[in-house]
Amino acid sequence: MFQPDLEAMKRSDLEGLQRExxxxxxxxxxxxxxxxxxxxxxLGPRDITTLHDIRKFPFMTKDDLRDAYPLKYACxxxxxxxxxxxxxxxxxxxxxxxxxxxxxxxxxNIMARCYAAAGVTSRDVVQITPSFGLFNGGFGFHYGAEKLxxxxxxxxxGRTLLxxxxxxxxxxxxxxxxxxxxxxxxxxxxxxxxxxxxxxxRVGIFGAEVWSDEMRSRIEEKMGIKTFDIIGMTETxxxxxxxxxxxxxxxxxxxxxxxxxxxxxxxxxxxxDGREGEMVLTTLNREGLPLIRYRTRDITSIIGREPCTCGxxxxxxxxxxxxxxxxxxxxxxxxYPLQLESILMQRDEIGNHYQIVLEKxxxxxxxxxxxxxxxxxxxxxxxxxxxxxxxxxxxxxxRLELLPEGTIPRVPGKAVRVVDKRG
Ligand SMILES: [Zn+2]
Numbered sequence: 001m002f003q004p005d006l007e008a009m010k011r012s013d014l015e016g017l018q019r020e021x022x023x024x025x026x027x028x029x030x031x032x033x034x035x036x037x038x039x040x041x042x043l044g045p046r047d048i049t050t051l052h053d054i055r056k057f058p059f060m061t062k063d064d065l066r067d068a069y070p071l072k073y074a075c076x077x078x079x080x081x082x083x084x085x086x087x088x089x090x091x092x093x094x095x096x097x098x099x100x101x102x103x104x105x106x107x108x109n110i111m112a113r114c115y116a117a118a119g120v121t122s123r124d125v126v127q128i129t130p131s132f133g134l135f136n137g138g139f140g141f142h143y144g145a146e147k148l149x150x151x152x153x154x155x156x157x158g159r160t161l162l163x164x165x166x167x168x169x170x171x172x173x174x175x176x177x178x179x180x181x182x183x184x185x186x187x188x189x190x191x192x193x194x195x196x197x198x199x200x201x202r203v204g205i206f207g208a209e210v211w212s213d214e215m216r217s218r219i220e221e222k223m224g225i226k227t228f229d230i231i232g233m234t235e236t237x238x239x240x241x242x243x244x245x246x247x248x249x250x251x252x253x254x255x256x257x258x259x260x261x262x263x264x265x266x267x268x269x270x271x272x273d274g275r276e277g278e279m280v281l282t283t284l285n286r287e288g289l290p291l292i293r294y295r296t297r298d299i300t301s302i303i304g305r306e307p308c309t310c311g312x313x314x315x316x317x318x319x320x321x322x323x324x325x326x327x328x329x330x331x332x333x334x335x336y337p338l339q340l341e342s343i344l345m346q347r348d349e350i351g352n353h354y355q356i357v358l359e360k361x362x363x364x365x366x367x368x369x370x371x372x373x374x375x376x377x378x379x380x381x382x383x384x385x386x387x388x389x390x391x392x393x394x395x396x397x398x399r400l401e402l403l404p405e406g407t408i409p410r411v412p413g414k415a416v417r418v419v420d421k422r423g
Contacts, residue, residue, distance in 0.1 A: 003109060003112075007312050007313070008307075008313055009313055011305065014314075018284055021257075022048055023045040025285075026044060028075050029075055032076065036072075054292075059280065062095065069093045069095075071096065073289055075287055075289070075290055081100060082100060082101055082103075083098070084096050084098050085097050085139070085234050087234040097289045100288045103237060104143065107144075107238055111141065111144020111239070112145075113243075114144060115148050117243050118174070118203050120203055121150070125174070127166060127167060127170070127176065128156070130156075130157060130208070132156050136232075136239060137238075137239055140240050142154055151170075153166055153170050157413070158412060163185065167199055168194075168198075174201075174202065176206070177204070178208045178413065179208060180414065186219070187352070199224075201225055202226065203227075205227075210326075211229075215345050216229075228243050228244055231253075231298075235289070236291065245310040247308055250303040250318055256284065257285040257286075258281050258282065260279060260280070260281060261279075262275065262280070262302055263277050264278075265295075265299075273302040273303075273304070274303075276301040277300075278324060281293075282294070297323040297325060299321045300321065301318050302317055304316055321338055322336040322337065326418075328358065330367050331395040332395075333393060333394050344369075344371050347385065349381055350371050351371070353371075353372045353408045354417070355419060356418045357370065357421065359421045360421070368399040368401060369400050369401070370403055370407075371385075371401070371402060373405070382400045385400055
């Protein structure tokens with residue numbers, strides 16, 4: 001552990017610390033930003049006696065943060081701010097998170113904890129493949145590795161062939177990436193006869209996109225590594241909100257810095273542990289953009305709050321299933337693209353790239369699944385996959401197109417898994 005005093009804190013102490021930090025966060029908002037404080041009406045730090053009292057406060061949404069562009073909710077002035085990051089949302093007004101010096105420090109600490117949870121030490125070499133810029137990934141991985149004292153290869157995005165060469169020539173032990181990027185590395189490595197198994201590479205820390213267990217097994221097998229699922233978002237201060245440990249029994253969220261609630265996305269009711277719903281986060285140690293009951297839209301559930309066999313005491317949530325808005329509705333059935341990915345990736349004949357295309361044809365929703373194949377396939381494969389989709393998800397896809405490898409366009413950054421042409 002990087003900060004064992006905080007990571008393995010007794011639950012009663014941890015909850016005491018959360019309560020104190022929650023009150024301090026509310027005081028910060030009241031003292032620094034009356035516009036922000038106005039959201040809470042007459043409620044204030046004095047209304048917090050137990051953690052349960054957080055439920056008196058209203059939720060914050062992505063739209064609230066967009067409306068606050070550029071810095072309406074900032075709780076530090078320009079002199080106190082060191083940096084901004086921006087959410088990678090594709091349309092509309094961006095969401096900005098401004099960081100103070102203390103925020104950058106906090107970020108480095110939780111990222112160092114994440115590396116430590118993945119078994120990375122100061123003796124390791126870390127290659128960072130997310131971009132350095134408004135997207136927070138590159139910097140987050142950088143600060144954490146620096147805190148840990150590991151050697152850093154701050155590569156940034158792209159130039160896959162050179163990435164491979166660096167993995168070998170600098171004897172990299174830990175690869176950090178957006179979760180679909182390893183697939184690109186594997187693809188290029190295959191063409192170049194580059195052997196991952198001959199490298200000292202041991203750990204992969206991947207996130208920023210949902211990725212199925214099946215995809216995960218493929219990556220681990222092809223690269224000969226253990227992978228760790230890291231979560232986080234611009235709004236909460238970037239990557240590093242949580243990670244799974246070597247036990248792989250869910251994702252530890254750093255509870256001394258973040259208060260977690262799971263709600264029913266429709267009613268806003270707080271759900272008991274074990275029930276799946278939308279994750280709502282309150283930051284307990286952030287200054288630039290403290291969040292009170294922020295609706296992340298991420299769908300997950302609390303697996304448990306008892307101490308983990310790894311020694312960490314923070315609660316564990318299940319691997320993220322997708323965002324509320326990723327949920328697709330077709331022919332009256334709701335499902336997540338991840339569920340389709342799981343079905344596809346169970347078949348060895350199917351390659352690592354696929355795309356779901358939704359269209360409206362003569363007023364009717366249609367769904368086409370395009371999947372690349374690794375080589376020759378059996379005549380029945382298409383039929384079998386279609387049946388499996390029907391059995392598991394309850395609808396018939398209109399077409400399954402099996403395509404040669406390399407057909408689906410590779411794009412920089414996050415993979416495009418769904419193309420919705422329905423308007
Ligand atoms: Zn653990």
